[in-house]
Amino acid sequence: SAERKWWKEAVVYQIYPASFLDSNGDGLGDLNGIISKLDYIKGLGATAIWLSPIFKSPQKDMGYDVSDYRSIHAPYGSLEDAEQLIKEMHHRDIKLLLDLVVNHTSDQHAWFQESRQSKTNPKSDWYIWRDAKIGPDGNAQEPNNWRSIFGGSAWHWCKIRQQYYLALFLSEQPDLNWDNAGMRKATHEDMRFWLDRGVDGFRIDSMNLMSKHPDLPDAAIVDPQERYQPGDAWFALQPNMHVYLQEMRREVFDHYDVMTVGELGFTKDADSVRAFVARDRRELDMVFTGDIVDMDFGAAGKYARRDFHPSTMRDITDKWQTAMPRFDGWNSVYLENHDSGRSVSRYASDRPEHRANSAKLLATYLLSLGGTPFLLAGEEIGMANLGPEYGIDAYIDVEGRNHYRSVLEARGGDDSSMGDVLREMQLKARDHGRLPMQWSAEANAGFTSSDARPWMTVNKDHFDWNVAAQLDDKDSVYAYYKSMLAIRKEYMETLVYGKFEMLPVTRTGEFGIGYERKGHGKAQEHMVVFLNLSEAKLEVPSEEYQGWSVVIGNNSKVDAAAHMITLNAYGAIVL
């Protein structure tokens, strides 16, 4: 893994196209908006962009329901605009990763439109079709009891074909049949379409779900009150996925200089991850494991309560930072994406007095670990969740809405009983990761013209938290990110390629995290990072670090005479 690669040295900036910048006043971000901010992204120091889906789509799941991979969702722009974006990015040495959504397509995709016509058409087997099953009551019912990830049955009846099709997300997102070689080939061709236009890689959506157990067995009953059960034992991490990924790599990736990152949902198990990323497997460059974004998920999933504790973050960090080099694989590092709440609100504090320090603390963490860091647009200015003053109407994402509705139904439609659900959504709903980018204190945050109607809520905290206010302030969160990015580049041998060692918890207490990074080769720089994930002051003995210099720090100080490093609320330091 010490072998140098551009994608190991990259820092990736994720853009959710609807929410970045609207150049034409329709209230929705677009490609020209992104082009106009490339100098801003370059100025920050990011070297690559991951763009959430921009393809033609009915937008039932914000573009994660693609109806044509070779054209652009018209409100975002045209194919020419996309080509212009690639050109402008490459001109600035910024790489582009597209979001490859091939676990499913939109039900409006030509493939599905053809597949649903009959049991014998050329694409009849490109999706997952089954006859109805006769239930114990003698009535026809779904082929099995799988629950959709967004709620309800995962099976949907098609009148034309007189069969059910599988859709693990929305009914408008039918799952592709990866066992069909013709479908795989067509997907490879769509990938080449973009790679031939200069795209530098893909983030592969829901990759852990792409292959299903051929028998589609019933899921075990974990929730006796529910009709449908989570079937991931049969549709996640199935062995054939590796066969199809190795094929994809041989047929497509190996012919280009690309970077690939697979999304592994909630996969946490190191052996499962190893199988995708170990170098000798010849599958993917890296994956997103799920455990960092579900540090505050309760036993019953995303919206179930569990308080975040820094020790969870310490354990997860230690686990992947040490496992990956053993596998000869490469880590991704991230705290936020478009499916999550904002990290300052979840893992530190977005209270006014702590928010900037919290964001700087998390920046120190994100950019001092081994692997390729990913940040979500707005993370670099400390964007936070919608506050408690926003009610359920501010939330428009389908996952959160479905969840809210099903709990409300179960509680007999009593709105006043929903406070607990709303509180969890205020922490973890996907909407927070999709808030319009806060460019300025102007109306609509400079995201769209002040008289336009933005596609979703603009957080009113943009009056205080925006790019314009931070760009020239050397104490801002933005300035801190920019410095951290410059430091990561300057000390690449240590921070990107170096060894990692977690310091024992006795050194930092249960609310602190400390680790060392050690460069190899000629540049044997040795760094130590201390993070205080709490409001309480944290003191770390510093005898060992006499004569060391402070590389960067936040709300902390070194008292050389007293041999003590003091980390105040949400302080961080790199020596």
Ligand code: ISL
């Ligand atoms: O984020 C989740 C729940 O909040 C996950 O279950 C997530 O849905 C899963 O990891 C897959 O996410 C991806 O595919 C979905 C899409 O809605 C998400 O935005 C995308 O990141 C379906 O395409």
